[in-house]
Amino acid sequence: MSHFSGNIADIGMDTISLSGTLPMKLHAVKEAGFSQIMLMARDLTGHAEGVTAAIKTVRASGLRVTGFQVLRDFEGLSGNLHDYKIDIAKSMLEMCAALGSKVLLVCSSTSIHASADRDLLAKDLRKLAMLALPLGIKVAYEGLSWGLHVNEFTHAWDVVCRADAPNLGLGFDSFHVFATKTSLDEIDTLDPDKIFLVQLADFMWQEIRSVEERITTARTFRVFPGEGVHSAQLAEVVTRLDRLGYRGDYSFEVFNDDYQQMPPATVAERAYRAALWLGENVLKRSVPIPGQIRLRARG
């Protein structure tokens, strides 16, 4: 590590920001100074030596796994489609557990086959939470800004409350909040203990006018916090979450085609600068005390 160490143990990167193989990504993230990483199923299934070897590689890296993503178009289906998605969910949960990841990320459905009935969505998510429960996994439900019926974090929070399962909570992604212009005041209505993951990203333009543009921007033009034009809003999101009592992880959910053309080490260094910006400029944290112990929240 070439630079000094900041107080950023709860901030991590996501493999989707980096090019290269899984070992290259893990190495770059660790070398940059991060202690955790968010993984996606494809990181394992696409590994040259197979899923078991990929899991060993992750475990040997010493990085903590922030969470595992992403189960899509799961809730609100019926009949064979529901059964099919339950099988997919089980497979994701098994990989998640094998990694030692405590969080599975689920995105709100974009499927035209899915019901709009929130009680039905809640029922399916409750079933997913029960499947995850013996494995010690929490399910974080995220309102994708192009989700068909659930596309704001307030909608997702409503479904989570209806489901009322202890290991089902909210996945909060700042990109979608800015894309749909949901009022940040709504953050104050959340229960901080039921936010299981916060993903942060900025982007380079003020307005996103259509759903199509949301998808393109989300998948190709996100940047790290502090690099885009929404830094002030992003700072407000993090400050509000911190004030609310959120003490979980922050993960940089940054999809960017340009970053895919840069060496992973260079991208990881940019991410580290973003983490320092968050830790020191936004959350105003002091530098870590040598030998500091991070105490568990009281359960």
Next chain:
Amino acid sequence: MNSNREVPVDLANPLGLDGIEFIEYETSRPQALGQVIETMGFRPIARHRSREVLLYRQGDMNIIINAHDSEVPRRLQLSESPMIAAICLRVRDARAAYLRALERGAWAVPARVEVMELNIPSIHGVGASRIYFVDRYQDFSIYDVDFTRIPTVDPHPPALAEMHWFGIVQYIGSDRTGDWTEFYRELFGFEALPDEQRFGILPKGRVLKSPCQRFYLQLIAPNPEPFDGDREEMLQRVALGVPDVLAAVTLLRQRGVEFIESPGVHTEKRGALTQARLGGVMFELVQHTPA
């Protein structure tokens, strides 16, 4: 679909749960465990027809010792230290109970049945354990099909000191009390007891009451520690109810059972705890008179 539309379903006991049919231990040293549970009053009754599995019994309690090393790849090989591998629950309709559990998010355990054996449905429980459902326990016994009785042995030995199932203690990870409470409520209809209502001499954690009111589950989390030290989750011990703990302890001591007598944990009228054998097998006695 709704074939029982005219049969009233007891909302408080949706599966028609009716107590524990058996507790199953797994070990690679079945004889050693057999000796331990024989000192507790259990008697060998029958052998499984196709596997290295023994049935022990006293009173209404059945214990199965499974030493069958499955050919199916397992997460854990059989260990010398016995572990509680399964709880078998008596229910009104095993198939309905199993399907209801799956519908609510339980994991099915693939059946491994030999010809002419019963296919007892089961779901995954805590750690590597399973939860079975049986509905044939009154006029017909599941053991009549899968087991061969050991000749000359009384198939119904009376219980020592009126021992009966009282409950099972489950160790859970940190901050998992809410999770496991919900698991047992959602799938079986268990309800948490108020914190001031406890039994025996080890009142830690949360106690869940079965909807049939015939047994309890006790969830125990690790002591708070500053470091992440999540302990493995598992079924840790069985608790046996007895009307008179002191008389039961005297009787069991005569049979060679040793109890923990320390300043913190020792024999009282309310309960007692046997010393761990074979790397962790222990039994708790709890003062309790069956209704």
